[in-house]
Amino acid sequence: MFWIKRNVGSIEIVLNAKKIGNDYLVTLTGGRDHVGAVAIGFFDEKSQRASSSVITIPGHREEQLALKGARQVSIATKKTTIFIAGIHKDNINHEDIKNIVSVACEMVEDLITYVKRQN
16 A cells, blocks of 8 residues: 655665555564564544554564554544554664654654545
């Protein structure tokens, strides 16, 4: 359904999204691909609010990317979203992390823009 990639320094970040029925499955990976965190975003029709929960693999730090991504996509689509994040770069520093998070957030916004245009 939707696929984009961006280079951030020496690694490539890939965001892939597809519909599963009315819901969404989103993966955000880069560097040495893996599953670091899995979040679910749920949109409550009655309250018109979204909530999200995350499970993080011990030793990984993608929980905020997955949690925020799941919630944002659920708010935009008003559907359930599973968001898997796994980005790895050896010898990462704070500047690399900042750049990767910034680009990842832009990619989620690109997905949301795409989905809104489709509806």
